[in-house]
Amino acid sequence: MNCAEYQLLLHALIDGELDAVHARDVEAHVATCAGCAEKLKTLRAMREAMAGADLKFAAPATLRDRIEAALPSPSAQIIAPRQFFQASRRSFFGGLVMGSALSAAIAATLVVGVFRSDQNEQVADQVVSAHIRSLQAGHLMDVETSDQHTVKPWFDGRADVAPPVIDLTAQGFTLLGGRLDYVAGEQVASVVYQRRKHLINLFVAQRLGAKHAGALNETIQGYNVRHWSKEGLDLWAVSDLAGDELDEFVQKISAAMHPSGSS
Amino acid sequence: VILQQQDSATIRRLVEGLPEQFREAIVLREMNDLSYREIAEVAGVPVGTVMSRLARARSMLRAAWNVAEGAVR
Numbered sequence: 001m002n003c004a005e006y007q008l009l010l011h012a013l014i015d016g017e018l019d020a021v022h023a024r025d026v027e028a029h030v031a032t033c034a035g036c037a038e039k040l041k042t043l044r045a046m047r048e049a050m051a052g053a054d055l056k057f058a059a060p061a062t063l064r065d066r067i068e069a070a071l072p073s074p075s076a077q078i079i080a081p082r083q084f085f086q087a088s089r090r091s092f093f094g095g096l097v098m099g100s101a102l103s104a105a106i107a108a109t110l111v112v113g114v115f116r117s118d119q120n121e122q123v124a125d126q127v128v129s130a131h132i133r134s135l136q137a138g139h140l141m142d143v144e145t146s147d148q149h150t151v152k153p154w155f156d157g158r159a160d161v162a163p164p165v166i167d168l169t170a171q172g173f174t175l176l177g178g179r180l181d182y183v184a185g186e187q188v189a190s191v192v193y194q195r196r197k198h199l200i201n202l203f204v205a206q207r208l209g210a211k212h213a214g215a216l217n218e219t220i221q222g223y224n225v226r227h228w229s230k231e232g233l234d235l236w237a238v239s240d241l242a243g244d245e246l247d248e249f250v251q252k253i254s255a256a257m258h259p260s261g262s263s
Numbered sequence: 264v265i266l267q268q269q270d271s272a273t274i275r276r277l278v279e280g281l282p283e284q285f286r287e288a289i290v291l292r293e294m295n296d297l298s299y300r301e302i303a304e305v306a307g308v309p310v311g312t313v314m315s316r317l318a319r320a321r322s323m324l325r326a327a328w329n330v331a332e333g334a335v336r
Contacts (some may be wrong), residue, residue, distance in 0.1 A: 011318045015292060017299050043321060046328070050293045053274035197296060 001029075003036055010040050014047060141177035141192055151178045155189055161233060163189040163204035166256040173200065173249055193249070200239040200249060206232070226250045231257055277327045285320035292317055 001009075009026050012018045018026065030036050143154040152165040158180055167175050176192040176199075186205055193200040224246045226237040235253070239246050278286060287306060291297045297305070299313045306313065 008314065008318050011321065012299070012314055015299065015317070017314070042325065046321060046325060047293070050274060050278075053271040197298075 006036050014043050142179045144177035146175045159189040160187050161189050161206050163191055164257045198239055198241040203236040205234045288316040289320040
């Protein structure tokens, strides 16, 4: 390969898109080529500067439409007839483009779908608005820390449930923080976790308006939802994470909630 | 080579100045942290195109950046 080819691969390198063999190859070249090393340094500096910049208004207008087209459409099947969702769709994707993770957007769509399947319109309305809120930049978390001893007390006195806040970092699920939401007039605590680039929303409520009894284990349009009840709490885990990994998450949360028992 | 620190507004303006397909790639990558494959799905182009668009976007951005630095100095 010549330098022009290597310089294209530098992008893949800083974006974490190269496999180990190619990454090593590119790095070996950079080690011996001043020009490419310089280029790599510049790319990293730009990346760093951009990470600190607020680009939420820089997205092209048509991007929203493209994303909308590319997303799976459980909403179309489940809620499309509902006018409120049509109306909120714009702000929904506005929120996405304004810097929230795609996975979070899809997670929200999905929770909407799940509630909708209960035929409980009121709950669906509430969930939609709660999640639109959570998608706005900076609203994914009210308290942002990986320290469970900070997150848990934060919920005390704010939420009327005491959600399990468990540090699973060692097990590959990083605690990002927590958030308060209202769904169907009831307070819901959301504990946000991350595995690699995948966000997991763990919603915890005493009991939502919907008669949503029984465990739920579904893959909808490629995204996974788990619902279960434990220790008198209703729990939902939603993520674009692979099903078996989300199961692992559910299992670990459950086990930690009730250490002596099985989930 | 060391980039002069630019404020958020300037960086935003520079990104906004990019042609649409390049702006799309860079925003999805840097802001939304999508993988090449995910960007490819959104943009409806092959993964290889995503990589070359990103390369082009960053090179245009770098050029615009230099101009902006010149203006500041």
